[in-house]
Amino acid sequence: MMPEFWQQLAISAALIAAIVGTLLGLFSFMTWVERRLLAFMQFRLGPNRAGPLGLFQPIADGIKLFFKEELIPAQANRWAFLGAPVVAMTTALASIAVLPYGPPITLPQVTWLPKWLAWLSGRTIPLQIADLDVGVLYLFAVASLGVYGIVLAGWGANNKYALMGGLRSSAQLFSYELALGLSWVGVILLAGSLRIPDIVASQASGRWGVLPGLLSWNCFVQFPAFVVYLLAATAEVNRIPFDVAEAEAELVAGFHTEYGSMKFALIQMAEYVNMITVSVLATNLFLGGWFAPLSVLQRVLGIDVGLLWFVAKVAGLLFCFIWLRGTLPRVRYDQLMRFGWLVLIPVAVVWILITAAAVVLLGAG
């Protein structure tokens, strides 16, 4: 029998390997999905040659990026230039640690396991690497550290376009971070906790005894906060229509102008991982996590299918991100800043006041 500490460690290590592996696999899959979907929206075909339906395209891209020449501009600050993709990737991966990815899984009771693995049978494992009491705040902290990747990349390359892009996007990121953080406050007030599983659980039962399953999700109860979150999150992950950091028409490619080969791939990877993270977070905070829209659909043939619901919600959100990119033009930089400060933040603040008043008058439900 393994002592409890080592059991925990083994489970955590397995979870980290599984979740990070899945996310990185999902990243390469997402590049393919995005290119194909965009192509269909524009009446093209997209990459369809490598492998069935072009599914091996990410592998080909990866191999190409691996074998590209490593270029560092002569005038660049070497440490900042090389460190920036590392910082971007580290913060992107650090933020996935506190997110739950589905309901806790209970392993079946079996007897055929060898003795040193016997503790695994019948054990309940949460699909979450670290269950922090301050999970939401932790995410906020890591997101605010993510700015450094962009700032360093923009400054370290010693290129005026990169610097402009870096400055723009850091200003954008910390403006929209405020709106992002404020949009969570109403949700936290209703759940009475900063733990993400508690927030998910608070959406499970009907609120105030009147709203049925689906309607007690925060995307309905907290509708203005949900809209603010979606807009701020789109800006936070630098996606169209808020990708002024890149703005290829005016800034070449923004903060990553000088990056090539695997360093570029790392930056790209960090952006996709961030996009997946904000979708997973939106699912947890606003879309009822792993709960089915109707409680009868939670179990199919006696099996809890919460994980499938969760994946479906995340996939829907990711599709929306791509859909936005295929639909909207980029906003101008001054429009972006004005919108963030004069519309999103006031709306979020007023909504917090309304929610707080409702919680005081009606109870958290």
Added chain:
Amino acid sequence: MDAILFYCLAALTLVSAVLVVAQRHPIGSALALIATLSALSGIFGLLGSPFIAVLQLVVYAGAIMVLFLFVLMLVNVRREEERSGTGRRLRWTALGVCALFVAQVGAVLTRLELAPSATPFAAGPRDVARLLFRPEYLYAFEATSVLILAALVGAIALARKEP
């Protein structure tokens, strides 16, 4: 396990803190300061108060230092050049300040009880909020926030160009 982590983080804090003053480039100093603050946050986490640790990251490493870096990059500071001429006097002043600092640290270390307190302070979000919003602290807390707001408005008013 905790002890190993503590010594690693403490070493990281000290090394990066020294780097803050040893750097020639202001941006290097700012980056080292970020490393110091992050390592400190790790120590708070080890002490059993993740809330304080996260606040340290959000406020210092996340918000204040980003602004520092942003301004440093905006004005495009260069490497500081070695100054000549004032070397001797500067050196003596530095030595004096160093001696004062060592004396202070020595005084604190000899007086302080180094044994860790038996009951860790519960510093969850609720505990901190209860403490802050107690009547004896509430007014000081609110007055401080008004003061910061006033300073902010003042800074903007001063920095604004006349139309």
